[in-house]
Amino acid sequence: MRLTVIGCGYVGLVTGACLAAAGHEVFCTDIDEKRIALLNAGKVPIYEEHLEEVLNRAVAEKKIFYTSDAGEAIRSGEVIFICVGTPPKESGEADLSAIDHVARQIATEARTQKLVVEKSTVPALTGVQLQKALAAYSAGGSLKFHVASNPEFLREGTAVGDFFHPDRIVVGVEDAGSAAKLREIYAPILERKFHCPIHPGKCPTGTAGELLVTTINSAELIKHASNSFLALKISYANVIADLCEKIGADVEEVTHAMGLDPRIGTQFLKAGLGFGGFCFPKDIQAFIHLSASVGIDFDMLKAAERVNKERIDRLFEKVHKALWVIKGKKVAVLGLAFKANTDDTRFAPALEVIRRLLAEGAEVHATDPEAISHTKRTFPQVQYHEDPYEALSGVDAALVCTEWKIYKNLDWERAGKQMARRLVIDGRNLYSPKKMQELGFDYHSFGRT
Numbered sequence: 001m002r003l004t005v006i007g008c009g010y011v012g013l014v015t016g017a018c019l020a021a022a023g024h025e026v027f028c029t030d031i032d033e034k035r036i037a038l039l040n041a042g043k044v045p046i047y048e049e050h051l052e053e054v055l056n057r058a059v060a061e062k063k064i065f066y067t068s069d070a071g072e073a074i075r076s077g078e079v080i081f082i083c084v085g086t087p088p089k090e091s092g093e094a095d096l097s098a099i100d101h102v103a104r105q106i107a108t109e110a111r112t113q114k115l116v117v118e119k120s121t122v123p124a125l126t127g128v129q130l131q132k133a134l135a136a137y138s139a140g141g142s143l144k145f146h147v148a149s150n151p152e153f154l155r156e157g158t159a160v161g162d163f164f165h166p167d168r169i170v171v172g173v174e175d176a177g178s179a180a181k182l183r184e185i186y187a188p189i190l191e192r193k194f195h196c197p198i199h200p201g202k203c204p205t206g207t208a209g210e211l212l213v214t215t216i217n218s219a220e221l222i223k224h225a226s227n228s229f230l231a232l233k234i235s236y237a238n239v240i241a242d243l244c245e246k247i248g249a250d251v252e253e254v255t256h257a258m259g260l261d262p263r264i265g266t267q268f269l270k271a272g273l274g275f276g277g278f279c280f281p282k283d284i285q286a287f288i289h290l291s292a293s294v295g296i297d298f299d300m301l302k303a304a305e306r307v308n309k310e311r312i313d314r315l316f317e318k319v320h321k322a323l324w325v326i327k328g329k330k331v332a333v334l335g336l337a338f339k340a341n342t343d344d345t346r347f348a349p350a351l352e353v354i355r356r357l358l359a360e361g362a363e364v365h366a367t368d369p370e371a372i373s374h375t376k377r378t379f380p381q382v383q384y385h386e387d388p389y390e391a392l393s394g395v396d397a398a399l400v401c402t403e404w405k406i407y408k409n410l411d412w413e414r415a416g417k418q419m420a421r422r423l424v425i426d427g428r429n430l431y432s433p434k435k436m437q438e439l440g441f442d443y444h445s446f447g448r449t
């Protein structure tokens with residue numbers, strides 16, 4: 001099928017690349033002409049594992065095309081996936097101006113009927129507004145637009161794998177024709193008829209994800225309800241961690257045992273610096289806002305948000321206790337990205353950590369395998385090092401902010417010899433307290449004594 005993707009951020013590019021790999025012809029467009037030029041030059045503007053490989057293959061097979069001419073892209077596809085940003089406003093409410101702008105473009109540029117699919121994360125009832133906007137902007141025209149919601153459940157860092165091997169594909173529709181079209185689009189994914197970059201031989205057998213057909217309102221709600229629940233789970237684990245510290249228990253032991261109950265599950269119970277990124281913090285706010293707008297006080301989400309913000313305070317309590325005065329101290333920050341395997345630093349806890357260290361007068365030495373260039377723009381006064389051992393050289397303390405594998409496997413014996421003082425405050429619970437103590441470190445983590 002001929003498909004259009006509007007918005008070439010990580011969701012748009014992963015969606016476009018994977019649908020092209022599934023055999024569709026995909027026309028991608030973005031308001032940012034530089035981004036389109038970069039893509040046409042064979043460069044991928046974001047770091048996402050396997051994405052470059054899948055895109056290059058799609059380009060070689062003439063299955064994906066990039067254009068800055070939105071009209072051309074809109075006219076080329078039968079189904080249009082909206083993948084534009086929905087950032088938070090000051091109030092926490094999602095800013096849907098990009099969706100509105102795209103609706104106007106589609107309504108004015110389309111010459112044939114289109115199925116318009118919301119892929120961007122949007123609050124419930126956006127579909128209703130989108131339908132109205134399409135009708136209003138094409139007033140006088142005879143074209144009928146169908147609207148659907150197809151939320152993405154892609155995690156940054158594993159997004160290509162998540163697209164090819166979904167737990168579920170949710171399609172919220174208002175008519176059977178739209179459901180049939182989306183079923184056809186996703187059939188190669190569900191039947192595993194694509195070249196999988198993750199499993200080059202053959203994908204492991206096992207149940208493929210399920211395609212669920214719902215109403216548009218339900219589909220929109222599913223996305224926010226899922227992300228908010230996961231965020232709640234993380235904050236829950238973090239309160240348990242605080243409790244463990246007070247009463248002398250080990251949060252890893254507690255959450256592991258809790259998670260073995262299949263009703264709870266082991267994932268997203270990792271305590272530490274909490275959640276960041278462009279999804280959980282903004283989605284939780286948008287969900288609180290949406291709930292309030294219909295008279296529901298979702299106060300447990302407010303608590304989850306508060307607990308998450310307080311993670312940085314908890315970290316600094318540990319820093320102050322162990323290091324005492326921060327002013328004039330040389331401090332290494334290991335990890336800048338909001339989580340491992342991405343270069344994304346949006347709402348990354350590490351940035352707030354750096355901001356506070358600088359405010360208290362520390363000399364900050366930061367390292368990250370992928371996110372240095374992004375961070376440099378925000379904090380030019382920090383000294384950056386590609387090599388973590390270099391970052392640790394001569395420091396009074398090391399703060400671990402991202403769970404990168406190279407930090408997990410760091411040779412602390414070697415690092416310790418280079419540090420001015422063997423003090424590690426681990427915001428991601430990467431190391432065994434016992435082993436770190438044996439290596440002579442003053443080691444602090446979350447919820448473990």
Ligand code: UGA
Binds near residue numbers: 154155267269274
């Ligand atoms: C999240 C969801 O997991 C995806 O399903 C969803 O599609 C995506 O948002 C989205 O809405 O687009 P993502 O933001 O990429 O994906 O990252 P996660 O892997 O969910 O991690 C979020 C944050 O929680 C990270 O900062 C991570 O370090 C933190 N986290 C995660 C914890 O602190 N503890 C955990 O146990 C798990």
